[in-house]
Amino acid sequence: MFYFCDKTVKSVRHDPNFYNQQFLRHISLDCVVFGFHDNQLKVLLLRMKYSKEWALPGGFVQNDESLELAATRVLKERTGLDQIFLKQFNVFSDPNRSKTNPAVKDLIDSGEETDSDWFNHRFISVGFYALLDFSKVEPKPDFFSDLCAWQSLSEIRTLMLDHNQILNKALDTLRFQLNYQPIGYNLLPDKFTMPEFQKLYETILGKELDRRNFQRKMLSYNILNKLEERKTGGAHKAPFLYEFNLENYEKALQNGLYGGW
Amino acid sequence: MFYFCDKTVKSVRHDPNFYNQQFLRHISLDCVVFGFHDNQLKVLLLRMKYSKEWALPGGFVQNDESLELAATRVLKERTGLDQIFLKQFNVFSDPNRSKTNPAVKDLIDSGEETDSDWFNHRFISVGFYALLDFSKVEPKPDFFSDLCAWQSLSEIRTLMLDHNQILNKALDTLRFQLNYQPIGYNLLPDKFTMPEFQKLYETILGKELDRRNFQRKMLSYNILNKLEERKTGGAHKAPFLYEFNLENYEKALQNGLYGGW
Numbered sequence: 001m002f003y004f005c006d007k008t009v010k011s012v013r014h015d016p017n018f019y020n021q022q023f024l025r026h027i028s029l030d031c032v033v034f035g036f037h038d039n040q041l042k043v044l045l046l047r048m049k050y051s052k053e054w055a056l057p058g059g060f061v062q063n064d065e066s067l068e069l070a071a072t073r074v075l076k077e078r079t080g081l082d083q084i085f086l087k088q089f090n091v092f093s094d095p096n097r098s099k100t101n102p103a104v105k106d107l108i109d110s111g112e113e114t115d116s117d118w119f120n121h122r123f124i125s126v127g128f129y130a131l132l133d134f135s136k137v138e139p140k141p142d143f144f145s146d147l148c149a150w151q152s153l154s155e156i157r158t159l160m161l162d163h164n165q166i167l168n169k170a171l172d173t174l175r176f177q178l179n180y181q182p183i184g185y186n187l188l189p190d191k192f193t194m195p196e197f198q199k200l201y202e203t204i205l206g207k208e209l210d211r212r213n214f215q216r217k218m219l220s221y222n223i224l225n226k227l228e229e230r231k232t233g234g235a236h237k238a239p240f241l242y243e244f245n246l247e248n249y250e251k252a253l254q255n256g257l258y259g260g261w
Numbered sequence: 262m263f264y265f266c267d268k269t270v271k272s273v274r275h276d277p278n279f280y281n282q283q284f285l286r287h288i289s290l291d292c293v294v295f296g297f298h299d300n301q302l303k304v305l306l307l308r309m310k311y312s313k314e315w316a317l318p319g320g321f322v323q324n325d326e327s328l329e330l331a332a333t334r335v336l337k338e339r340t341g342l343d344q345i346f347l348k349q350f351n352v353f354s355d356p357n358r359s360k361t362n363p364a365v366k367d368l369i370d371s372g373e374e375t376d377s378d379w380f381n382h383r384f385i386s387v388g389f390y391a392l393l394d395f396s397k398v399e400p401k402p403d404f405f406s407d408l409c410a411w412q413s414l415s416e417i418r419t420l421m422l423d424h425n426q427i428l429n430k431a432l433d434t435l436r437f438q439l440n441y442q443p444i445g446y447n448l449l450p451d452k453f454t455m456p457e458f459q460k461l462y463e464t465i466l467g468k469e470l471d472r473r474n475f476q477r478k479m480l481s482y483n484i485l486n487k488l489e490e491r492k493t494g495g496a497h498k499a500p501f502l503y504e505f506n507l508e509n510y511e512k513a514l515q516n517g518l519y520g521g522w
Contacts, residue, residue, distance in 0.1 A: 026285045027385060067354040067385065091349055091387055093328040124288060124328065126352055179517035180441035205522055256440035258519055261466055 019118035023060035028123045029071050030058040030163065032170035035134035036187040041153045041203040042134060043167065044078065046145035055160040056167065071128045078148055080138040085186045086130040089173045093124040097162045129170040131186035174204055180256045182223050182249050193231050193239040221257050223249045280379035284321035289384045290332050291319040291424065293431035296395035297448040302414045302464040303395060304428065305339065307406035316421040332389045339409055341399040346447045347391040350434045354385040358423045390431040392447035435465055441517045443484050443510050454492050454500040482518050484510045
């Protein structure tokens with residue numbers, strides 16, 4: 001599920017046939033990029049230049065690209081990261097989902113000569129989610145946006161098109177996966193405390209969990225190594241640090257937290 | 262995940278623009294239809310009229326259809342069934358996957374005037390799997406095929422295009438789901454014995470399971486009602502019959518077999 005990016009799109013958008021020549025009509029992709037920082041689940045968003053609407057990072061599929069390569073290319077452009085953990089989670093295909101694309105208005109407002117009828121086509125969009133190390137990302141806007149930034153999940157309001165629905169479906173997918181797969185390797189630092197780990201789960205689930213139950217359940221999965229060190233600098237009694245046992249973590253990804261048949 | 266079909270495509274394929282006018286270019290769907298019969302996992306396949314290659318049932322997306330409606334329409338045409346349990350599981354987008362589509366040759370061989378350049382486009386295909394009651398299906402070939410029939414999983418050889426890969430990915434998805442979600446409601450009769458239930462798991466997993474472990478694990482999930490009746494007619498001691506406890510089955514689908522957070 002790690003994809004490696006080895007190309008970028010040449011930006012010659014003044015050519016009126018730029019999109020029609022380079023990309024597959026009717027197909028787009030949208031990426032829900034999650035990061036964890038300051039005990040908050042963050043999502044990477046773009047602000048459109050003209051409409052000022054917020055949107056998920058996305059793009060189109062080049063004639064010779066797979067969807068996975070297209071998503072990796074888009075995310076490299078937005079984050080600077082080369083190797084990205086990403087996963088298809090759903091295709092969004094409501095016939096009305098892209099009928100009023102603000103990008104069309106943006107293109108007209110911007111005076112660009114690019115083929116704006118491209119955006120009048122119906123698009124089905126393949127949703128990917130990515131789990132990234134917040135500290136390593138250097139957000140960069142795309143051609144249509146003037147800002148690329150992290151927003152805390154709790155602060156996200158109305159997004160462009162059906163992007164709230166796409167975000168919610170990604171969250172539902174993550175939440176359901178917490179029931180049978182481990183999570184955290186791409187979101188937490190190498191060493192972390194049990195309260196930090198619990199906070200990650202609580203942020204994704206949107207609810208508080210019982211401290212003892214969480215610890216008992218987590219330790220029973222056998223995916224953690226308890227370290228000798230303790231976290232320093234806190235006001236309270238210093239909590240122990242943990243790291244993932246990568247071999248067991250990988251096994252739990254493959255067979256589920258409760259083992260296979 | 263149950264979709265209801267309320268339309269079919271008018272078959273006017275002699276119009277040379279039939280496909281270009283009705284469907285979204287570059288997007289197709291393929292359905293892996295599973296049924297269970299005689300202790301065998303069966304897959305519904307089509308035999309192409311001219312090339313005689315075997316293929317998964319599939320189709321295209323009409324201009325005003327969602328993917329789910331398109332898949333339901335296609336499956337209604339192939340199975341006669343209206344209400345179908347189906348699920349998107351992956352999008353197949355290798356740029357070379359549809360480069361040598363035998364449908365093109367079939368169209369030429371058949372002398373059809375339909376727009377054969379349609380099939381020369383690159384297609385990304387959305388994979389759906391469906392779990393159907395074998396006994397209720399009335400297989401019906403499509404425009405390109407002369408036979409629609411169930412084949413036992415163990416007997417399936419080379420399929421058209423990347424359809425083996427699509428089938429295998431559907432199987433992997435089912436296999437992984439056995440680790441955290443119940444299965445069987447759409448595949449088994451209303452009343453079934455524990456050995457029949459075990460056989461379903463064994464067929465999907467492609468390996469034998471220990472009888473006692475299977476029974477112990479299954480009963481611990483609390484998704485079965487044990488009935489007073491026993492199965493009659495067998496040579497051995499008549500085994501008890503079970504039915505699904507639908508309320509708990511539904512809960513386990515929602516939160517996983519081991520419960521949520």
